[in-house]
Amino acid sequence: MTTTSKIEWTEQTWNPAIGCTKVSPGCKHCYAETLAKRLQRMGVDAYRQGFKLNLLPDRLDEPRRRKKPTIYFVNSMSDLFHERIPDAFIDQVMKTIRETPQHRYQILTKREARLGAYFATRSVPDNVWLGVSVENRRHGVPRIDLLRTIPAQIRFLSCEPLLEDLGPLNLDGIHWVIVGGESGAEARPMHPDWARAIRRQCEAQGATFFFKQWGGWGADGQRRSKKANGRELDGQQWNGMPVTVVDTTAGVSA
Secondary structure (H helix, E strand, O other): OOOOOOOOOOEEEEEOOOOOOOOHHHHHOHHHHHHEEEHEEEOOOOOOOOOOOOOOOOOOHHHHHHHOOEEEEOOOOOOOOOOOOOOOHHHHHHHHHHHHEEEEEEEEOOHHHHHHOOOOHOOOOOEEEEEEOOOOOOOOOHHHHHOOOOOOOOEEEOOOHHHHHHHOOOOOOEEEEEOOOOOOOOOOOHHHHHHHHHHHHHHHHEEEEEEEEOOEOOOOOOEHHHHHHHOOEEEEOOOOOHHHHOOOOOOOOO
């Protein structure tokens, strides 16, 4: 189903597939896995197997039912480019996306090789934003180079959970960068200077910057709830969005 999202940088989530497996340190305390297990305990039918990969073709048409232009985060509970999701199923997802041009679709992956292989033989729909997770230097930063080669209208990075200073970044061809700390009971802290360094590089290289959250550790290094730590970096919120968002909601009702 599509669901109104609490994720600050999107509007709705659409999960035609759920479940995933871990591929890098950013996955260690996966929020989607925690939520899936909670839904399993609640008896939600789609999550009877917890966080095991599950394709849900009955959800493929859900965005067609919404006329109001909406920003969708695709597969917030999975990775669309997981190795066990067939190309044919991804093709069906892309068909829905192409046939609902009033919406914008954010697709985020840690599987950049599969992303590149898929779009090597297919075009990216104009209303798709493609992103990769960049949690550290070893696993995350190399994903940027492959993303840059894919001709998407919007290419973005999600540096969440940000686990270390990423060092110098080449943001050529990157339009949007999200930064956030980890939340949850076992959250790992994010140092403010790591986020500031990314913000400065965004400003210098023309990428839009979005600061999502501190997560479980505040800017002062103290453990608190995500809500208590808030979303301010250096005294303000940073809510930058790609400029195409401006045109998606004007004068349209549900």
